[in-house]
Amino acid sequence: MYLNVGNHVLRRRVIVGIFDLDTVTVQKSSRAFLRRAQAQGQVRDGGEGDLPKSFVLTQAGEVVLSPLASATLQKRCHMELL
Numbered sequence: 001m002y003l004n005v006g007n008h009v010l011r012r013r014v015i016v017g018i019f020d021l022d023t024v025t026v027q028k029s030s031r032a033f034l035r036r037a038q039a040q041g042q043v044r045d046g047g048e049g050d051l052p053k054s055f056v057l058t059q060a061g062e063v064v065l066s067p068l069a070s071a072t073l074q075k076r077c078h079m080e081l082l
Helices: 028-039 070-082
Strands: 002-004 009-011 015-020 043-045 054-058 063-066
Touching: 002 070, 015 070, 043 054, 054 070
Parallel strands: 043 063
Antiparallel strands: 002 009, 015 054, 054 063
């Protein structure tokens, strides 16, 4: 099964979590994590310049930014299971 997160498609089994950027970036540790991932080249833009609303963390530690809301991505994951 796959999840379309904007301009990227990810295998569902490699997804660790789906996070809302507005909520997550309130925490200092979360901002530090995203900065570290950016510095290590592990951040991919899944929206081709659109303002990201959420991000998906993969097992490989890759962060994929998405222009879609985290609730939308979670619903898509749930729909795949049905």
